[in-house]
Amino acid sequence: MPISSLVVHAEERCHSNVCGLLNGHPAIEVVHVSESAIAIVTETPDGSVDKLLWRQIEALSGVTHLELVYHNFEDGKEYHHVS
Amino acid sequence: MSPNRRDFIRQSAQLAALAAMGVSLPEGAAGAVPLPDGLHWQKAPCRFCGTGCGVMVGVQGGRVVAVQGDPDNGVNKGLLCAKGYHAGGILYGKDRLTHPLIRKNGVYERTSWEEAIEVIADAIMADSERFSIYGSGQWTVPEGYQNAKFIKAGLSNNHLEPNARLCMASAAVGLISTFGVDEPSGCYEDLDECDTVITWGNNWAEMHPVLFSRFIDRKKALPKFQAGRMTYIDMATRKTRSTQSADIYMEFVPQTDMVIANCICYQLLKNDTYDKEFVAKHTRFQADDGSEMDLEAFRTFLEDYTLEKASALSGVSVGHLKMLGDLFGDPKRKVVSLWCMGLNQHTRGTAMNNLVYNVHLLAGKIGKPGSTPFSLTGQPSACGTAREVGTFAHALPSGRLVANAEHRKECEDLWNAVPGAINPKPGFHTIQLFEAFAAGEVTGMWVQVTNPGQSMPHLHKNLANADERFLVVSDVYPTATTRLAKVVLPSALWVEKNGVFGNSERRTQQWFKAVDPPEEARDDVWQVLAVAHRMFEKGFKGLRDRDGNFLLAIRDESGREIEAWKWEVFKTVNVDRILYNEYRTLTTKKHKDLAPYDVLAAHHGLRWPVVQDDSGTWRETTRRFVEGEDPFVEKGKGIQFYGAKAGDDKAIIWARPYVAPPEVPDEEYPLWLCTGRVLEHWHTGTMTQRVRELHNAMPRAYVEFHPMDANELGIQDGDKIRVQSRRGAMVLPAWVRGRGMPERGSVFVPFFDETKLINEVTLDAYCPQSKQPDYKKCAVRVEKVV
Numbered sequence A: 001m002p003i004s005s006l007v008v009h010a011e012e013r014c015h016s017n018v019c020g021l022l023n024g025h026p027a028i029e030v031v032h033v034s035e036s037a038i039a040i041v042t043e044t045p046d047g048s049v050d051k052l053l054w055r056q057i058e059a060l061s062g063v064t065h066l067e068l069v070y071h072n073f074e075d076g077k078e079y080h081h082v083s
Numbered sequence B: 001m002s003p004n005r006r007d008f009i010r011q012s013a014q015l016a017a018l019a020a021m022g023v024s025l026p027e028g029a030a031g032a033v034p035l036p037d038g039l040h041w042q043k044a045p046c047r048f049c050g051t052g053c054g055v056m057v058g059v060q061g062g063r064v065v066a067v068q069g070d071p072d073n074g075v076n077k078g079l080l081c082a083k084g085y086h087a088g089g090i091l092y093g094k095d096r097l098t099h100p101l102i103r104k105n106g107v108y109e110r111t112s113w114e115e116a117i118e119v120i121a122d123a124i125m126a127d128s129e130r131f132s133i134y135g136s137g138q139w140t141v142p143e144g145y146q147n148a149k150f151i152k153a154g155l156s157n158n159h160l161e162p163n164a165r166l167c168m169a170s171a172a173v174g175l176i177s178t179f180g181v182d183e184p185s186g187c188y189e190d191l192d193e194c195d196t197v198i199t200w201g202n203n204w205a206e207m208h209p210v211l212f213s214r215f216i217d218r219k220k221a222l223p224k225f226q227a228g229r230m231t232y233i234d235m236a237t238r239k240t241r242s243t244q245s246a247d248i249y250m251e252f253v254p255q256t257d258m259v260i261a262n263c264i265c266y267q268l269l270k271n272d273t274y275d276k277e278f279v280a281k282h283t284r285f286q287a288d289d290g291s292e293m294d295l296e297a298f299r300t301f302l303e304d305y306t307l308e309k310a311s312a313l314s315g316v317s318v319g320h321l322k323m324l325g326d327l328f329g330d331p332k333r334k335v336v337s338l339w340c341m342g343l344n345q346h347t348r349g350t351a352m353n354n355l356v357y358n359v360h361l362l363a364g365k366i367g368k369p370g371s372t373p374f375s376l377t378g379q380p381s382a383c384g385t386a387r388e389v390g391t392f393a394h395a396l397p398s399g400r401l402v403a404n405a406e407h408r409k410e411c412e413d414l415w416n417a418v419p420g421a422i423n424p425k426p427g428f429h430t431i432q433l434f435e436a437f438a439a440g441e442v443t444g445m446w447v448q449v450t451n452p453g454q455s456m457p458h459l460h461k462n463l464a465n466a467d468e469r470f471l472v473v474s475d476v477y478p479t480a481t482t483r484l485a486k487v488v489l490p491s492a493l494w495v496e497k498n499g500v501f502g503n504s505e506r507r508t509q510q511w512f513k514a515v516d517p518p519e520e521a522r523d524d525v526w527q528v529l530a531v532a533h534r535m536f537e538k539g540f541k542g543l544r545d546r547d548g549n550f551l552l553a554i555r556d557e558s559g560r561e562i563e564a565w566k567w568e569v570f571k572t573v574n575v576d577r578i579l580y581n582e583y584r585t586l587t588t589k590k591h592k593d594l595a596p597y598d599v600l601a602a603h604h605g606l607r608w609p610v611v612q613d614d615s616g617t618w619r620e621t622t623r624r625f626v627e628g629e630d631p632f633v634e635k636g637k638g639i640q641f642y643g644a645k646a647g648d649d650k651a652i653i654w655a656r657p658y659v660a661p662p663e664v665p666d667e668e669y670p671l672w673l674c675t676g677r678v679l680e681h682w683h684t685g686t687m688t689q690r691v692r693e694l695h696n697a698m699p700r701a702y703v704e705f706h707p708m709d710a711n712e713l714g715i716q717d718g719d720k721i722r723v724q725s726r727r728g729a730m731v732l733p734a735w736v737r738g739r740g741m742p743e744r745g746s747v748f749v750p751f752f753d754e755t756k757l758i759n760e761v762t763l764d765a766y767c768p769q770s771k772q773p774d775y776k777k778c779a780v781r782v783e784k785v786v
């Protein structure tokens, strides 16, 4: 179950609409809302679904960009540092 | 995933997002994370940045299994950033170095500690005058202190440098040239009392996130009518996460921060809004060459920095420059200036530090709650070890200098070293040291707690031939530097050993070992002690004291020597306590008094000078040079800059002219390149790249563009871009609407990624006073790679 947190930046006029859409999504928890950005946590069944979800968020009307600030997928493959 | 684990991960994710937005947790949130029973908790400072947050380390079954913010630590009061929360994970990367290795015929072979020590001791003895140690601001205080003793009195060559030369040297020389002594006089509480913060080329939201939150949370919590007065001004050459929370962003042409500071001073004098009483009582003026000047001559010097001239040079609007002048001229404003690498990694870094002090001194905005210039530190003990212990080529402990006969004698006496053991000639500063190593003028180097194979500027030049020299590297994971070494030694890391760090605000923090290092990894203090003792056994004269005994002997309270060079003995003794208490005696003569080890152990950090009051209680100093707070300020003085070299208790206001950078964009190389760090990774990523969550959040380096530049160049996110300078090239993926936005005509590349060594591209020109190189400005061109 990958768990991630992101900061969603949206145009001011669309802010509340974007907030509403995010709030209504079962895989998304809105953690904090400021005037210019929305902090969310996403939890999805696997790594391909989370990337799809981020693309959907990015495509929401008024969203200018997303920042991934935290990502964990420890039920996936063991992490090996690649030098 | 277990429910507890899932909750923990979710909470980490929430905290990371809140930190990224500049919002702190509700009180006690960290403690609300469900934790397994049966943990033993103990305090430590965070292993990473110079903010120096306190963490509580949870140990179970001999492993660190949890980390939370220390609610009793005055720095962070329980809050940590994403790196801090994952500090425990750095111990458990899969490729920890666990055995000594020696390169034979191009292949690393496992060897014993005995053989490794023998090989190193023989190599040093064969050419001790040309052997060096290169360490860092991540050395603990006892590690740095023992190395100083070994190189300065044992090998008598002064070739000891920390990587702090690359990050803090300009700050140190700036403070010494203005106030006569190193280290900031202000404290973090000033962020709780100021109404204005100005960052000078500093992305504190990512580099000092907990301090950023401390101010931004306060600002956000105020009702609107009060919040209006709280102002955050971000002056920079790149929009960053810090900018997102700024009220005003001022973009300036690289290097013209010098012009802006001088323009503020110009306005203070022109508008007659400078603090006349403060200036008359506490300052004097000096020209760039060090000669005395008066206020009128300084006024004339500033004529080159009128609003119009400064605006034309810096690109900052006249309105914004005027606003800065008015703000500093307003006696009611309480202003904190913050800076870090943006000012220090600058070919006029020392001058730029002086200029910020000029502004605050003229405005009288120093030594008052909420008003201070404050140089932030990058590394956890750049202040405590590199600067205070004095692990620089010219320095001796606690502000002493190798060139000063009295200082040499004080150290030789304490160490019982043979008179004259300390060489009066400074060793090589970092760039010189690596140039000399490349040229074979220095034949041996022991690198500890740092990774110059990735972090040195102009790598092709400065690391040339390193694999042909006698290079020893003590580290915890394979790095770009271990790959060049003849001998690799596995080190204990963070809470696998005892330690003492000193942070940005003069706070010294002690911790005890919490878990054993893996397999054969051993403390750096022990490694040096074991090599030095082997040299002593083999008859190396430099390691004999005045009585013919071992110079680095570790002695118990009765003076009996402990055989601490034997690992089995070392493990049973707190050698840190002995070394630290010995070092402490050198701090008490220079107004940098540190608390005794056992007092530190009982506290969550104490800011020096720490002295005992009449009741016997040890008191820390919040603001230095301020009567009533600093015990060394005489009664009735109010403010006393007692470190002043002239003995007049006055700080120096320097006439420092703008000097253009040594390399600027031209037709062939039309863009500026700025390099730097990211929130998730600690410097070269040696530790944080091993923490899955941090690696996944920021796996690889990138080259960041302004969207309009990208558009003109036909560059999109993910395109492979070759960044080429006169020195080298690196191919990186493009990031256009990324975390930051460089100015038009410039690109930004972080240096954490060992697969993308951007320092093959950077310039190694340095500040003439501090010898600190400029990683923030050089000229490059870019091209798409198909």
Ligand code: SF4
Binding pocket: B046, B047, B048, B049, B050, B051, B052, B053, B076, B079, B080, B081, B082, B083, B084, B085, B207, B208, B209, B210, B211
């Ligand atoms: S701000 Fe610095 S010291 Fe504090 S938790 Fe983060 S990395 Fe550690």
